[in-house]
Amino acid sequence: MRKLAPCTLVFIGAFVALAQPKATTAAEALKGNFDYINNKVLEMAQDFPADKYDYKLKPEMRSFGAVIVHIASGNIYASKAGKGEKVKWDELDAAKYPAKAACVKLLKDSIDAANAALKLKPEGPTKNMEPFSSVALHASEHYGLLVAYYRANGLVPPESRPKK
Secondary structure: OOOHHHHHHHHHHHHHHHHOOOOOOHHHHHHHHHHHHHHHHHHHHHHOOHHHOOOOOOOOOOOHHHHHHHHHHHHHHHHHHHOOOOOOOOOOOHHHOOOHHHHHHHHHHHHHHHHHHHHOOOOOOOOOOHHHHHHHHHHHHHHHHHHHHHHHOOOOOHHHOOOO
């Protein structure tokens, strides 16, 4: 029985060690944050009424659709930088995306491009996470603005709706 006890402890210790969740890397955390905000913005882009895409809180501000194009511009910047390209922020012209469908497609495509760049090694986020973290933070700020567009139009943002 005494010989069995140490073996049992080793077995239990190994089992507990294997059952522990793997620590999240910085790149995985970044990907999670990037996905989180982009999914929220995409949900809003798909949900907001098409006839209100040109709505502005104030005349000097971007329209709802222009904010979506602006967020997509950031994703495109991050995707290029993540692939190791020497790039500067190139703001896309919102006038080239006048309708909801065009804005939603652009946003989806920009998210796909950024996610493809996030998967690359070594030029991806393990080499330089800064463009992705900056763009995720920037999109988060604009998410708050999009909530204001909803509220100003008497609409409830998707995240604030009761969960079923």
